[in-house]
Amino acid sequence: MTNINFSFTVIIMLFVFHSNSAFSKDSHAPERTEYFAPYAGKTVEVDGSADESIWQLAKWQNLDQRWLGPEYSKEDVQGRYKVVWSKSKLYILAEIVDDILIDTHRDPLTQYWDDDTLEIFIDEDFSGGDHQYNHNAFAYHMSLDNQAIDIGTNKLAQSYSHHVESRWKQQGNKLVWELSIDIYTDAYKDQATDNQTVELYAGKIMGFMVAYCDNDGSELRENFIGSESALGGAPDRGWIDAGMFGKLILSK
Ligand SMILES: [Ca+2]
Ligand SMILES: [Ca+2]
Ligand SMILES: [Ca+2]
């Protein structure tokens, strides 16, 4: 390599490095899903039946990333979800196949992730970053009895069931799980009684992903599968790191 070529290469490398460092301000892992959620002009009844026509306009997104546990069969566990929105809520439809339903820990605040659990991760402003003991993002752990649990700023599990309406029905070999969720900013305070929900609008970008913990009779959950890839580091770290969430775009 001549000196001129070498200098040129260094300049190109510096340019690429500079571009990358500008890009790295985005605290999200690479290759996040982009999901475009259609606007639900009419009321969605949260009843575990996807009768509303708006559901047909939304695309399925698979839970096809194995975060924890061994290989599994289609009969053991599979899942997919859709999202639509209104000005006041996100609506989620999840279809879950699970051969054995388990809710061993009847106390909703105990080892709730080791029961069959649908997890909905929401980062209102797509900021990414740490959300373990704050409300930069929420990770609602939905139990089979429709309670929503996450860790509060006191570092203890709390019920956030008042943010979520949740109903599921078994249809064939599937659970059809329908939910509506109120959206809060990172200013949410656990003890306050006047937390304000966010009004949603077309074009808003949020952090979002869905996962399912499958247990069929073990002491600990057997599989944890999610909608986003998790390369490098702990594959289940989305419960701490909102940079693992996908990009949810509210469309018209
Ligand atoms: Ca419905
Ligand atoms: Ca199973
Ligand atoms: Ca946030």
Ligand SMILES: [Ca+2]
């Ligand atoms: Ca199960």
